[in-house]
Amino acid sequence: MTAAIPKQRSALWRRWQEVRIIGQDPVLAIGLIAVSAFVFLFVALPLLRVIYQGFFDPVTGEFSLKYFQQFVDPYYSPHLWQVLANTMIMGLGAATGGTILGFIFAYAMVRCSFPFERMVHVVTLLPTISPPFAIAIAAILLFGRNGLVTKQMLGMRFGPGSNDIYGLDGLIFVQIITFFPVAYLIIRAMLERIDASMEEAALSLRASKFHIFRTITLPLLAPGIAASFLLLFVESLADLGNPLLLGGNASVLSTEIYLAVNGQFDQQKGAALSLVLLIPTLTLFLLQRYYLSKRSYIAVTGKPTTGRIFVKEPVTRWTFIVLTLLTLAMVLMLYFTILWGSFTKLWGINNELYLGNYATALTRGLNAILSTTFLSAVATPLAGVIGVVIAFLVVRRTFAGKQTLDFISNLGGAVPGTILGIGYIVAFIGAPWYAVLLVYALLAGYLAARATARGWLSLLLVIAATVGGYYLNWLPLLLGLDEASWRYLLMFGFLLLAIAGGAFALPRQRRVVAWLFVAMALALLVYNLSPYLTEPLARWGRTLPGVELPKLVVKLSTFITFFTQPTLAILGYTFLTLAIFANERLQGFARYLIGLAVTTLCASLIFYGNSLTLVGTPYIIVAAYAVRSLPASVRAGVASLQQIDPSIEEASNILGGDAQYTFRNVTLPLILPAFFAGLVFAFARHMTSLSAVIFLTTAQWPILTVWILSEVEQGGMSVAAAYSVILVVIVLAAIGLMSLWLKRTYGASQDVDMTVGG
Amino acid sequence: MVAHPSSSGTSYTALCTILQLKGEEEGWKFIQDYAGQVLQFTKSGAAPAKFVGQGEAAVGIVFSHDIVAEIEKGAPLVLTFPAEGTGYEIGGMGIIKGAKHLDAAKKWFDWALEPATQELGPKYEAYQAPTVTGAKPSRPELLEVNLIDYDFSYCGSNKSAFVDKFTNEIATAENLKE
Numbered sequence: 001m002t003a004a005i006p007k008q009r010s011a012l013w014r015r016w017q018e019v020r021i022i023g024q025d026p027v028l029a030i031g032l033i034a035v036s037a038f039v040f041l042f043v044a045l046p047l048l049r050v051i052y053q054g055f056f057d058p059v060t061g062e063f064s065l066k067y068f069q070q071f072v073d074p075y076y077s078p079h080l081w082q083v084l085a086n087t088m089i090m091g092l093g094a095a096t097g098g099t100i101l102g103f104i105f106a107y108a109m110v111r112c113s114f115p116f117e118r119m120v121h122v123v124t125l126l127p128t129i130s131p132p133f134a135i136a137i138a139a140i141l142l143f144g145r146n147g148l149v150t151k152q153m154l155g156m157r158f159g160p161g162s163n164d165i166y167g168l169d170g171l172i173f174v175q176i177i178t179f180f181p182v183a184y185l186i187i188r189a190m191l192e193r194i195d196a197s198m199e200e201a202a203l204s205l206r207a208s209k210f211h212i213f214r215t216i217t218l219p220l221l222a223p224g225i226a227a228s229f230l231l232l233f234v235e236s237l238a239d240l241g242n243p244l245l246l247g248g249n250a251s252v253l254s255t256e257i258y259l260a261v262n263g264q265f266d267q268q269k270g271a272a273l274s275l276v277l278l279i280p281t282l283t284l285f286l287l288q289r290y291y292l293s294k295r296s297y298i299a300v301t302g303k304p305t306t307g308r309i310f311v312k313e314p315v316t317r318w319t320f321i322v323l324t325l326l327t328l329a330m331v332l333m334l335y336f337t338i339l340w341g342s343f344t345k346l347w348g349i350n351n352e353l354y355l356g357n358y359a360t361a362l363t364r365g366l367n368a369i370l371s372t373t374f375l376s377a378v379a380t381p382l383a384g385v386i387g388v389v390i391a392f393l394v395v396r397r398t399f400a401g402k403q404t405l406d407f408i409s410n411l412g413g414a415v416p417g418t419i420l421g422i423g424y425i426v427a428f429i430g431a432p433w434y435a436v437l438l439v440y441a442l443l444a445g446y447l448a449a450r451a452t453a454r455g456w457l458s459l460l461l462v463i464a465a466t467v468g469g470y471y472l473n474w475l476p477l478l479l480g481l482d483e484a485s486w487r488y489l490l491m492f493g494f495l496l497l498a499i500a501g502g503a504f505a506l507p508r509q510r511r512v513v514a515w516l517f518v519a520m521a522l523a524l525l526v527y528n529l530s531p532y533l534t535e536p537l538a539r540w541g542r543t544l545p546g547v548e549l550p551k552l553v554v555k556l557s558t559f560i561t562f563f564t565q566p567t568l569a570i571l572g573y574t575f576l577t578l579a580i581f582a583n584e585r586l587q588g589f590a591r592y593l594i595g596l597a598v599t600t601l602c603a604s605l606i607f608y609g610n611s612l613t614l615v616g617t618p619y620i621i622v623a624a625y626a627v628r629s630l631p632a633s634v635r636a637g638v639a640s641l642q643q644i645d646p647s648i649e650e651a652s653n654i655l656g657g658d659a660q661y662t663f664r665n666v667t668l669p670l671i672l673p674a675f676f677a678g679l680v681f682a683f684a685r686h687m688t689s690l691s692a693v694i695f696l697t698t699a700q701w702p703i704l705t706v707w708i709l710s711e712v713e714q715g716g717m718s719v720a721a722a723y724s725v726i727l728v729v730i731v732l733a734a735i736g737l738m739s740l741w742l743k744r745t746y747g748a749s750q751d752v753d754m755t756v757g758g
Numbered sequence: 759m760v761a762h763p764s765s766s767g768t769s770y771t772a773l774c775t776i777l778q779l780k781g782e783e784e785g786w787k788f789i790q791d792y793a794g795q796v797l798q799f800t801k802s803g804a805a806p807a808k809f810v811g812q813g814e815a816a817v818g819i820v821f822s823h824d825i826v827a828e829i830e831k832g833a834p835l836v837l838t839f840p841a842e843g844t845g846y847e848i849g850g851m852g853i854i855k856g857a858k859h860l861d862a863a864k865k866w867f868d869w870a871l872e873p874a875t876q877e878l879g880p881k882y883e884a885y886q887a888p889t890v891t892g893a894k895p896s897r898p899e900l901l902e903v904n905l906i907d908y909d910f911s912y913c914g915s916n917k918s919a920f921v922d923k924f925t926n927e928i929a930t931a932e933n934l935k936e
Contacts (some may be wrong), residue, residue, distance in 0.1 A: 079926045145797075145814040166798055248798050249929065259801070263765030264921070346812065713801055715808025 015400040022399055025659045026584050029446060030577055031389045036405060037439040037573070038386055039630075042623045043412040045435055046423025050278075053271035053426050067272035084276070087237060087252040089168060091280075094175035094236035099229045101176060101327060102183025103221075108320040109184075110191045111311045115321070116328075123331050124181040129684050129731040130335070131705050132691075133241030134724050135178045137712060138334035139165055140245070141341045141721070148337075148347075166248030174246055175236050177331060182235065183228035190224030196309050209313070230284045237281055238416030240691040241705070245712055253277045254691070257418045261695060267426060274419040285414045289407075342721035357722040363547045365723060368702040370555045373730055375618055375701065376686035378562075379625035383682045386626065387633025388675055392667070394634070395641040396649075406634070413631035417691030420627065424620055425695055431612030436569060440466075440606050443576040444599050447583060451595040461596050469603020486608075487524050493601045494521035497594060501582060504590030516582040517598075520575050527571070530564035533557075558700065567619055569612040572605030618701045624692045629682035636681075640674035641667075673746045680738045684731045759797050759806040759815040762929065764921045767847065768803025772819050773920060774913040775845030778906060786923070793928045811835055821847075822900050823885035830883065843906040848889060 023029045057064050070076035108114045127135075142149050143165045150156045150164075164170070194217065202212045243255045253273060261270040311317045341347055345354040362369075386409075393399075394406050412420065427435075444465060448458035476486040498517035505513040534557040541553025579598040583591055605611070614620040644667065652662040690705040697703040704727055711720040761769035777785035797815050800806060806818030807825050811833030818825075825837045851870065853863045869875055873893035879886060880896040887895045895901060913920075 076922070076926055079929070146812055151813075244801065259762075259765050263801075264918070710802070714805050715812060717812075 018399040022397065023446070023449070026450065026580060027660050027663075028393075028397070030580060032393060032399075033442050033446060034577065035386050035389050035393070035409075036401075037442060038623075038626075039405065039408045039412070041435060041439065042424075042627050043408050043420075045432075046420055046427045047278075047411070047415065049427040049432075050271050050274050050419055050423040053267060053422075054275045055272075056268070058267050064268075067269050071276075083251050083253060083256055086168060086250050087254075087277075090172055090175065090243070090252055091233045091236045093168075093172035094179060095229045095233040097172065097176035098180040098232045098236075099183045099187075099225060101180040102185075102228055103187050103225065104320055104323050105180070105184040105327070106188035106191050108324040109188060111309065112317045112320045113310050114324065116325075119328060120184075120324070123328055124184060126331070126335060127178055127181050128681070129688070129735070130728050131241070131688050131708055131724050132178070132239065133245050133709065133712070134338055134728075135334055136174050136242045136245040137341070137708075137717065137720055137724065138337040139170065139174050140712075141337050141347055141717060142334070143170070146347070164248075166246055168247075168250045170248075171242060171246045171250070174242050175239060177334065178239075178242065179232050179235050180327075183232055186228040186231070187221065187224050190221055194220050199309055209311075209316075227288055230288045234281045234284050234414065237277060238418070238691065240416075240418055240694065241709060244709060254416060254418050257422070258694065261422055261425075267422065270422050271426065274416075274422055277416055278419055281414070281416060285411070289410070338721045338724055341718055342725045344718055347717050354718075357718045358726075360719050361722040361726060364719075365702075365704065365707050366548055366551045367555060368704045368707045369726060369730075370552070371618075371701045372687060372704040372727075374559055374562075375621050375703075376625060376683055379622040379629075379686050380679050380683045382622065383626040383629045383633050383686075384675060384679045387630055387678070387682075388637045388671070390630075390634050391637025391641055392663075395638055396646070409634050410631045412627035413629070417624075417628065417689065418694070420624065420692045421695040424624060424692075425615055428612065428614040428620055430610050431569070431614070436606060436612050439573060440576070440603065443573065443580070444603070447576065447580045447595055447599060450580065451583060451591045457592070461592065461599065465596055465599035465603050468600040469605075470607055472600065472604040473608050484528050487528050490601055490604060491521045491524040491528075493597070494518075494524065497598055497601075500590070500597075501586060501594055504587060504594065505585050506587050509585035513582045513585050516578050520578065523571065523575075526564050530561060534560050534564075562618055567611065567614060567617055568608050569606050570619065572602045572611065575605065576602040615696070616698055621693050621696050621701060621703070624696055625686040625689065628689050628692055629685040632681055632685065633678055636674060636678035637671070640671045644670050673742060676738065676742055680735050683734050687727060687731050759809055759817070760799065760819040761803045761805060762799035762801065763924050765801045766803035768821050768824075769799075769819070770913070770917065770921065771821075771845050771847050773924065774916075775843075775906060775908065777920070778845070778909060778912070779842055786927075789924070789928055799929060807833075807835065822903075823887075823897070826885040826897060826900070827883045830885075839903045841904070843904040845906055845908045847908075849886065 022032055054067070055063055055065065057066075071080050105120065109117060109120055114120065141147060144150065145164050145166075147165070198220075199212050199216055202216055207215075237252075238254065240254045240258055243252045244258065247255055253276060257270050257273045257277065260266050260273060311320075342357055343353055343355070344351050345356065390405060390409050394402055441462065444462045445458070448461040451461060452458055475489070476482070481489070494517050498514045498521065501517050502510045502514035537560075538554045538557040541550050541557065544550045544553060576599065579595070579602065583595050583598070586594055614623070648670075649662050649666055652666045653659075657665065688705065690703075690709065693703050694706050694709075697706050704723060708720045708723045708727075711723065760772065763770040763773050773789065776788060779785070780788055800809070804820055804824040806815065807820045807828045809815050810818040811828045811831075822837060822839070825835055829835050829837065851867060853860070853867070857863050871890055873888065873890055876888035876890055876893040877896070879888075885897050885900070887897070887901055
């Protein structure tokens, strides 16, 4: 007897089975659809649109290589190649200097028994919590043409042509100071993991110290050094704040892009230059991700290394320690200068203690401070949840496209923010219908597939609902209804569904189903009614005495509107997602009919006008923030999930817990502390980001970092310093509150580790 | 110190004034010569007034009302106009086609064009001359200058060409500081 040979299945079939397995768990499937939709809409789509925009004239829509041809046109090319050369010199200079400094710090800390370890830790945190150009402001105050050191102490005078802080050299200096902590963290982590036994073996074979360093330590460190070099190079190229402030007459790509979009209002030029900037950053990102990470010779076994080696020669040891201390002193001095500068009346002319800058900052910039904090805070849980879902899918599940999901989620934080910002403008000035449709089709398709087992019936549902929803939008036009009445109409639709859903739900699920539909109806009611609260509130706020109080109350009313009147497509997508949960709890053919009805209503919301026009709304800023901090959230999630042995989850499964139960009661409690700690980092990243949101900020939603920049550009150094101090204080307060809360909830062992984001 | 015309309307107005006064050929030569003396082309048009006020530069080319604003704040500045004549601009407003709140926009326009509104300027450190009849200028002495017959359509239609020429020929010149 021969055993039956199992039928050979194609790879495609296996992929399909993987997706189906995920599809059987609605929570997991919706998680996958939601995060895929998010990274598609806010990372992939904008980047693709930028690339496309570079080749097409925005007015005529014709294909043109206008701005690429300028690179070979003898009239334009000298300037453009100069910009390109500046960009490369800046990147190389900052990456080289930053890596060397980072190495010195790491070596001093790990090998030289450094006396002030805690201080170094604090210094590495400073850049993550301060605005991206804080160092530039301090450098201008200290070393500028009217700087404390240069003019007051050394009496230097600067005429045209003399070398001052403005220009490439000053820019590179500031970038080195700004970025070296990143290199320090990477190299330090590597240095700590080197197995001491190898160097001890070499030592017992009587190799000289330098020989050991050259032939053992350095080669083992090489991947870390290379990784930090590449990372710093990319960070430097992506930096917008420092080049704008300190570039002087030397222009780099990121500033040229910014000026093309915000000065000349030429989106094609901005997009074309973005493409030029995208090529080196993307190449290095890929190199780092797929090549260098595999070249690491240091095994991560989880076992502690066998003791640490310390440098004992006083000359080497003290050289490293003194260099580190000097740099530390410099960094602390720069930060102290910001603090000092924020308390002086007119820097360099009238240095007496003065609190007016804070008064000015609070009256003029209160809106910016409130808006930035609010939007950053809203984006924080969003980034955290998406990050955990992606991390969970990547670590614990196998499916086609897993690598792509991981890659794209990382890409959003790796590309220069200016490019992402332009992409957001181009993509969401009037959202492309295919993007709106694609996300809708994913959600509706899944709902339909769960509603009936027959494929053709599912297809029929999606098509009928889409067409129905589309024509439902003609109704207000035919009946002469305004937008609000149309929403009341939809609201009654959802109420009817609540009754029907309650009637046909599975036993004991009636209440849940009814409440889900009632919640949707209520959301529409609140949408319609919220102006009756927010408008009087704003009007009353304006009558209040003083300057701050009215602004505070008016801002509060816009915060309420933020939640009650979201963009219609966002509302529609949320409803459709909730409808999937409701539909799971229905029985028999009601699943199909109610599914059809609810999809029709949601389609009506999603296809109403230009429903995904996000430019000018605060939601796009929230999305930009979340995308920027997403890689760190994913990495933190992956790290904490990898520490949990899958067998704990398997045990829960064997004992009868389903995937949802296991995640809620086993996985989640284990990763929660790390998750909350990661949130603080995300918040800090949001508060300090500039380049991605500089094109997206509006008069109603001003962003603090953008305000600091324009304040500096207009010469208001002291006020800019005051804003910077306020920003740092807000972030520090968030860190303090979070670690206090973590300690009380999870015990003293938990601390907020700001270095996770690296 | 003066702003870069690609990012600042102030600086572009100055550039176009010179080209109209001296003619294009002569004008560009003049700009070439004077660019060598510029410490830095800033991004914001009003920035040079601040920088000069703080002692970072000696001379700044800025709209006169921005200089008045700095002087009012106590900066040690002296305001002068070129004897050959000076260009000017009129602040513009526009409503976007298909605007969502058209009524509100119209109300804003009506309000902004009232003489009383235009006299509010000095309260907010804005010293521009009013544009409607009936409004009293806050600084009448700023209007007693030799204005040239500024050709807006000439400057408008040539803007990208002039800015390109400035960027590629003047701002990359050898005599500039890196």
